[in-house]
Amino acid sequence: MMLSMVKALNDGMRRALESDRRVLLIGEDIGRLGGVFRTTDGLQKDFGEDRVVDSPLGEAGIVGSAIGLAMRGYRPVCEIQFDGFVYPAVNQIITQLAKIRHRSAGAVCLPVVIRIPFGGGIGSIEHHSESPETYFAHTAGLKVVTCSTPQDAHTMIRQAIASDDPTIFLEPKRRYWAKGDVTDAPDLALDKARIVRSGNDITFIAYGPTVDTTLQAAEAAEAQGHSVEVIDLRSLSPVDTETVVDSVRRTGRALVIHEASLSHGMGAEITARIQHEAFYFLEAPVLRITGYDTPYPPSRLEHDWLPNVERILSATDRSFRY
Amino acid sequence: MMLSMVKALNDGMRRALESDRRVLLIGEDIGRLGGVFRTTDGLQKDFGEDRVVDSPLGEAGIVGSAIGLAMRGYRPVCEIQFDGFVYPAVNQIITQLAKIRHRSAGAVCLPVVIRIPFGGGIGSIEHHSESPETYFAHTAGLKVVTCSTPQDAHTMIRQAIASDDPTIFLEPKRRYWAKGDVTDAPDLALDKARIVRSGNDITFIAYGPTVDTTLQAAEAAEAQGHSVEVIDLRSLSPVDTETVVDSVRRTGRALVIHEASLSHGMGAEITARIQHEAFYFLEAPVLRITGYDTPYPPSRLEHDWLPNVERILSATDRSFRY
Amino acid sequence: MAEVQTTEGNEPLHQLLTPDGTAELDGTLSLDLTTVDVRALYRDLVLTRRLDSEAIALQRQGELGLWPSLLGQEAAQVGAAHALLDQDMVFPTYREHGVACCRGVDPISLLGLFRGTTLGGWDPYDRNFNLYTLVIGAQTLHAVGYAMGVVRDDAVGSGDADRDTAVLAFLGDGALSEGETNEAFIWAATQQLPVVFFCQNNQWAISAPYSTQSRIPAARRAAGFGFPGIRVDGNDVLACLAATRDALRRARSGGGPTLIEALTYRVNAHTTADDASRYRSAAETEEWTGRDPLTRMHTFLSTEGLADPDFFSDVDKQSDALAERLRTGCRALAEPGTTLPFEHTYADMPAELRHQMREHHDFVASMERSEASQ
Amino acid sequence: MAEVQTTEGNEPLHQLLTPDGTAELDGTLSLDLTTVDVRALYRDLVLTRRLDSEAIALQRQGELGLWPSLLGQEAAQVGAAHALLDQDMVFPTYREHGVACCRGVDPISLLGLFRGTTLGGWDPYDRNFNLYTLVIGAQTLHAVGYAMGVVRDDAVGSGDADRDTAVLAFLGDGALSEGETNEAFIWAATQQLPVVFFCQNNQWAISAPYSTQSRIPAARRAAGFGFPGIRVDGNDVLACLAATRDALRRARSGGGPTLIEALTYRVNAHTTADDASRYRSAAETEEWTGRDPLTRMHTFLSTEGLADPDFFSDVDKQSDALAERLRTGCRALAEPGTTLPFEHTYADMPAELRHQMREHHDFVASMERSEASQ
Numbered sequence A, B: 001m002m003l004s005m006v007k008a009l010n011d012g013m014r015r016a017l018e019s020d021r022r023v024l025l026i027g028e029d030i031g032r033l034g035g036v037f038r039t040t041d042g043l044q045k046d047f048g049e050d051r052v053v054d055s056p057l058g059e060a061g062i063v064g065s066a067i068g069l070a071m072r073g074y075r076p077v078c079e080i081q082f083d084g085f086v087y088p089a090v091n092q093i094i095t096q097l098a099k100i101r102h103r104s105a106g107a108v109c110l111p112v113v114i115r116i117p118f119g120g121g122i123g124s125i126e127h128h129s130e131s132p133e134t135y136f137a138h139t140a141g142l143k144v145v146t147c148s149t150p151q152d153a154h155t156m157i158r159q160a161i162a163s164d165d166p167t168i169f170l171e172p173k174r175r176y177w178a179k180g181d182v183t184d185a186p187d188l189a190l191d192k193a194r195i196v197r198s199g200n201d202i203t204f205i206a207y208g209p210t211v212d213t214t215l216q217a218a219e220a221a222e223a224q225g226h227s228v229e230v231i232d233l234r235s236l237s238p239v240d241t242e243t244v245v246d247s248v249r250r251t252g253r254a255l256v257i258h259e260a261s262l263s264h265g266m267g268a269e270i271t272a273r274i275q276h277e278a279f280y281f282l283e284a285p286v287l288r289i290t291g292y293d294t295p296y297p298p299s300r301l302e303h304d305w306l307p308n309v310e311r312i313l314s315a316t317d318r319s320f321r322y
Numbered sequence C, D: 001m002a003e004v005q006t007t008e009g010n011e012p013l014h015q016l017l018t019p020d021g022t023a024e025l026d027g028t029l030s031l032d033l034t035t036v037d038v039r040a041l042y043r044d045l046v047l048t049r050r051l052d053s054e055a056i057a058l059q060r061q062g063e064l065g066l067w068p069s070l071l072g073q074e075a076a077q078v079g080a081a082h083a084l085l086d087q088d089m090v091f092p093t094y095r096e097h098g099v100a101c102c103r104g105v106d107p108i109s110l111l112g113l114f115r116g117t118t119l120g121g122w123d124p125y126d127r128n129f130n131l132y133t134l135v136i137g138a139q140t141l142h143a144v145g146y147a148m149g150v151v152r153d154d155a156v157g158s159g160d161a162d163r164d165t166a167v168l169a170f171l172g173d174g175a176l177s178e179g180e181t182n183e184a185f186i187w188a189a190t191q192q193l194p195v196v197f198f199c200q201n202n203q204w205a206i207s208a209p210y211s212t213q214s215r216i217p218a219a220r221r222a223a224g225f226g227f228p229g230i231r232v233d234g235n236d237v238l239a240c241l242a243a244t245r246d247a248l249r250r251a252r253s254g255g256g257p258t259l260i261e262a263l264t265y266r267v268n269a270h271t272t273a274d275d276a277s278r279y280r281s282a283a284e285t286e287e288w289t290g291r292d293p294l295t296r297m298h299t300f301l302s303t304e305g306l307a308d309p310d311f312f313s314d315v316d317k318q319s320d321a322l323a324e325r326l327r328t329g330c331r332a333l334a335e336p337g338t339t340l341p342f343e344h345t346y347a348d349m350p351a352e353l354r355h356q357m358r359e360h361h362d363f364v365a366s367m368e369r370s371e372a373s374q
């Protein structure tokens, strides 16, 4: 069936709610309103206020109570309304959620999912367009994943809910409304990257919101005579290093494309791994096309500030000039 | 004069308090107790309770009120008691402190320093040995610095307080008690790295708590016939890329050594920059000797878990095998 | 003064002006009308509403990306704002357009944030009105810190009316649930800071009714921290003025903090992007529209003979002029320059960032050239 | 029951057992002694204190890195713990050694955290006693979430005594200032959750006296959120038991949360690493040592003829045995294996981490080999 990512997520959560009574959703405005993006539309009506919980306005409370619910055997799926509002929950995420399984030597299992609409490109105001993935990917004990298509959204949200590890589930909000075909069979484990386009000359590595832009850039580069391989990372922690490195060993060139700021963005870690594992294969340094080391700009500037096709092409040229 | 780092910091803050009435200190237990590490010992007695403020037990309150104080023209120096307790303040740090100058187009200046004793090696319990630098270095609008000697502690704390930018000031707690000579003249800007040992064959890059270990390893490597250059980064954001790259262009090999977890640690960013700026000069991939991607271990295991001389030497061998 | 019992609990609701426009000025809460420019209050109510409706129109026309409407909350904002002295500092949320106007912030500058041309829009020190804060609750701690500075400047309890300073922090009912807000209450209470927390309980936090946040009236929260709380009719501009004036005075004189709950109603949806019909009944909204704060003041001024038709038509003219200014001014707001994201990120721009800025600038310029040449 | 006025405010301080050992059991707070095993209470007070003093000794001998002493707080902890049913869940801070013992957690396992052999030490589900939480306030939200689960399991108000469940969350006076604690109060209040917050107001948060956190008694905080708070003499084991029992019962039956403030005193320094002489007077400490919770109970049992010398000497023997067990058990605690940091970090260990673990394991092994061969 053709679904938008919002609908795919909605359907994925619906199935999780149906198949396991321990699954519950908790967040601000997710019930009656169905979430500001309508991702949870209709779920409170069908599963009740106890399973789709409209919470008080407090992110520490959302994550902290999800931890307690998980300790009692539940599988809570939290929604943080926007990327920029996750920070009040960071103490619970970093010092508690990520560490309690370890602290308890495995006795306490915390299958908590934290859904966060993330990234820019929708013309929004401050705090509504951020890319906080580094903060979580740097935190041992968390899984961090993101989807770029309705199909992956549908599959991955269910895999995340089924996972016994706490998982930060990043939803690229500017891809929420694009439709795609969704079938039911999971074709890939949650922690695997996907080669979304094969090629021989250069590897483009992207995830979430930049995958589509990157694919467009790959088309354009192909027109200029470069055979481009595109990898959708999907899992940001752990990273499927093998898929990435195998590709770059073949192509000898790599670009990493993300919206988060350059310094300490995912690109840094991916680059460090590539240069380590594919040292003798690299024809050019790994290049990073990313948001800049500034706060996210006012929306009138976001198009230029975000990685776009032109910047990716220009970096491709630079790579081939080595 | 010979001072421990604790004393050097104390004296640095004392001078700042003396020379500018707008400087004030705020934190848990910093007044009567003088801080759990005695870094602020005697300062409340000499400058009064209004300028050395024993705060309620709330880190968001400490940083949030420091922001307000700065808006009123003060220059607050916050103390977070231990690295692992900074997270309740992360919302104020990331969404407010780092961004208000920018948001106000420069109208509001926030000369706030946040001192955090960080890193392990003192046999402490959970949350008392962490290395949160990535979270801050990835956040545009913050400066992040750390010192490795009493001299730098003395100079850098004063420079940080004098800086008009919000600064995360990381104090390597396991170096608190080692003494060193302290003179009064600042010899280096706050954002500059320091070559603490010159060499030709390989560059070791460290900061804060690992500088001493790294110097020991450099000695040992020298004994094995390698001429090692050691760089103390000092500033983690911005990074003095030039000093690092110049060195690696000369030596062709580099190791980055830090306590923070491997993935998305400072090593990733430094590596990404080196492979970009010194691509044709590298004889081997940049190697990272770091904490592992796990929570900080119980203290009985910390010696092995932390980067130590042996691991640095072993990585040095690996580098030369390329 | 009438103390009205409400369904939400037996907290008295202080009122000076009843919904039918009758003033009852003496009670626990009182107001000496000779100290109040009631016509200015009315004018600001009208201008505030007009600013709001113009902004909504501009949003519909695509000139703004979003607008958080204050419709229904004019009295709370104008009343509170009129209690301020110049030296007082204000910490708003994102909905205090009325306070901004009363404070003298150019209303056009309020639009930039929602037009996407800026993250701020005005200099907070110009009118002692801080920038909007979008992260719920965060500004309450800034207010506390600022008040700590005021104390250290000996600008509290000095008896010098030009010197003594208070801080007025706005927050919503939803903000009562954030940990940071409660920390602000603790800091204010233990240090007896000159800060007044003005909570517009508009009964909704997006789709969450007040009952999601609390079982008892907001004003009572303060008692749990050891400082006074008071509940006023937020649609009664005189009560809001009187309560805020009392609280600010106490704050300036060293009497410590107050929490004011102004019980009002968010008549429009949360923002222009929200659809309130999904979570509340039209009947509820209608009921509150019936308690309109402007009508009440209009009746009062007319019946008491405090204003004549000329005054009202003059206000209407000012309102039209404001609307015209906003329409022109909004479209004329300067487009941000390419390098804006880099500027002011630091006091000293790091070399690395300067490099990124140059690269970005050159890249955008080259794009524009190549577009131009096509 | 005596209501004692304290200097900190006019909040009644509930007491059932006066400092001189006289019981006054009927009042607002009451206790039916036939439902209480008073000798078990006394025994647990003694064993708790012994555990504490042995741990301090072990720390002095270098066997523990640190120990947070509970000296003076035995009655608060033992009283609260004796009110629990098996199915209730406890969320401690890092100082609830007494609660742990009463709950049946092996006291030796409490030592590992402070010896540096583990980050935890026991299975929270074994005795429904969660791991210690070192981040101030964080556990209060876990308690709230757990209580939400209890409600969803229909384990509240069912009338089935074996099924109905409450949650007991411990916190210190300092923890009252963390935003998260206050969020926990909000969540508990709005959802009427079966959770009891037991605040040991030992009057110090490291070097910060209670006045740093609040101007009014802690028990009053609850009213600001709309649920009951009660202040008891924390050195009176009967009052602590009675208040906690009442609160837990109300929670289990669906009556919602309670905040109990047990006013007591941290007789020792914050931990063995702290030097209390820097911030408080010996006189203050001495005064509180005079209100010793054990003496009080000893007198009561003796005077009322509820225990004879044999009982007391038997308790002493149990205490000596415990001390012996601790001394041996502490030294026998298993050293953590090299790979422990990697284990249980994830349910499924990622390939990359497995790789790191292997590298680390091999490296440590090679170091050991090379050391052995030297």
Ligand SMILES: Cc1ncc(C[n+]2csc(CCOP(=O)(O)OP(=O)(O)O)c2C)c(N)n1
Pocket (backbone or CB within 6 Å): A028, A057, A081, A085, A088, C093, C095, C134, C135, C136, C171, C172, C173, C174, C175, C176, C202, C204, C205, C206, C266, C270
């Ligand atoms: C920390 C944080 N969490 C979530 C949001 C998203 N959000 C924006 S407004 C709002 C509701 C605020 O309600 P209230 O405090 O009553 O203010 P009102 O909008 O009614 O003026 C929410 C949840 C936010 N801005 N900040």
Ligand SMILES: Cc1ncc(C[n+]2csc(CCOP(=O)(O)OP(=O)(O)O)c2C)c(N)n1
Pocket (backbone or CB within 6 Å): B028, B057, B081, B085, B088, D093, D095, D134, D135, D136, D171, D172, D173, D174, D175, D176, D202, D204, D205, D206, D266, D270
């Ligand atoms: C979030 C956080 N900030 C700071 C600390 C450091 N710290 C440890 S104990 C303590 C004082 C706690 O006081 P209180 O809550 O009264 O508990 P008590 O120690 O008296 O039992 C502090 C500040 C911490 N553990 N967690």
Ligand SMILES: [Mg+2]
Pocket (backbone or CB within 6 Å): C172, C173, C174, C200, C201, C202, C203, C204, C205, C206
């Ligand atoms: Mg509201």
Ligand SMILES: [Mg+2]
Pocket (backbone or CB within 6 Å): D172, D173, D174, D200, D201, D202, D203, D204, D205, D206, D266
């Ligand atoms: Mg205490």
